[in-house]
Amino acid sequence: MADESSASFPGPRADIGVTGLAVMGRNLARNFARNGHVTALYNRTQSRVDELIEQFGDEGDFVPSTDLKSFVASLKRPRRIMIMVKAGKATDAVIDELVPLLEEGDIVIDGGNAHFDDTRRREQALKAKGLHFVGTGVSGGEEGALNGPSIMPGGSKESYEALGPILESIAVAVDGTPCCTYVGPDGAGHFVKMVHNGIEYADMQLIAEAYELLRQGLGKTPAELADVFRTWNEGDLESFLIEITARVLDKTHPGADGSPVPLVDLIVDAAEQKGTGRWTVQTALELGVPTTGIAEAVFARSLSGSVDQRKAVQAAGTLVGPTGGSLAGAEAEGFVDAVRDALYASKVVAYAQGFDMIQAGSDQYGWDVDKGAMATIWRGGCIIRAQFLNRIKEAYDKDAHLASLLLDEYFAAAVGNAQDSWRRVVATAVRLGIPVPGFSSALSYYDGLRRERLGAALVQGQRDLFGAHTYGRVDKPGTFHTLWSGDGSEERQDAH
């Protein structure tokens, strides 16, 4: 360790350090410094440190370092070091370099979009060395990182005591409450961030379906639809995603002949993904939680991205059917409002499923995640920020053990009131040949959840016939198998 008493060494005085100073890391570092925290800086390529100091050095108290060792030495204990590098191998490489320089009780924070399984592994490995590892979700993109993200930190409770106040100070606040709270042990923070991103996929897909329905079904222009979304943004749907939808639909660029064309008509209709939506669905499958809204959204992006296949189908011209068409008269009447209601109901379902998934993950890994608190910290800073999340918070405040968000009085009534519109919209879309996987699967989920009997009884019968998988009976306890290839009688399979 450096001699802290020597005149040339300023001593460990930084409150927090950030390494990995690409745009997210740089903006977080500036946010820390702007909020009065002495912020240590290190980056593998020195120029990023120099640029930050040159451009933004007057925003706060920065302690730049040219090597990892002095970076570590510049931090007060317990050291709080935020790693902002690409998820995966780079994160492991930086951790491996850092760990030998740290001392017991120091806190390593991964603010990237790591898979929660990686976070669990890293937390275990660092715990064995007496170090804290905090995997934290940081939502809000570059802008949020600078001006106030939503922050979802996992890890030990002890680490949150030393780290929480700093993170809460840079998070955005809504109604005076910071959008940052302790999520739970090891991978909980990154798990919740993953589900947040999954819900974001579902929300965006539903909005895109509403747009398509009104465009293809009513023949409205993007500019007209921008107005529709702006109006919706004044009601229950008020959210960042609805707001930016209006902005995108309003935007024009010069087309081939120089005249303004709606940007949305110039953009290639193949949606990409970075992978957190896919992770959510993979994990949901493993946990056995029906997050159909997120799954449909991920698959809808995949279908849009199957460009060659779509081209082949169009070139062949053999897959016939309606392709939209203008609703008129009674059919058109009230359709805009009906789509709004269908969007809202489908959104409630997608969020209910997302919160079910958080509960399932929490049960599986023993995290004890507070769902109402998650709704609270998503109210600001992040992409799914919305008025609506206050309702979810209120629902869990009233009953933290709600079997489904749909059972909350407010949401049950909202979905109940919307359902005539919801059914009308899905039926219309089906008739017009407009794909609405999000709207229709949300409705099917709703109907599936509330039905007393499901076709699953038949599935159990089939499974028993071809694989002797057995079934339970409604009229008596036990596990049964029918001797399908024998005399057709039934045997009780469990010990009794």
Ligand code: 2AM
């Ligand atoms: P660089 O500026 O030296 O490329 C995003 O890529 C950030 O993560 C950048 O600041 C980058 O540093 C850093 N980074 C990526 N891989 C890294 C590694 N293996 N070790 C250290 N920093 C890394």
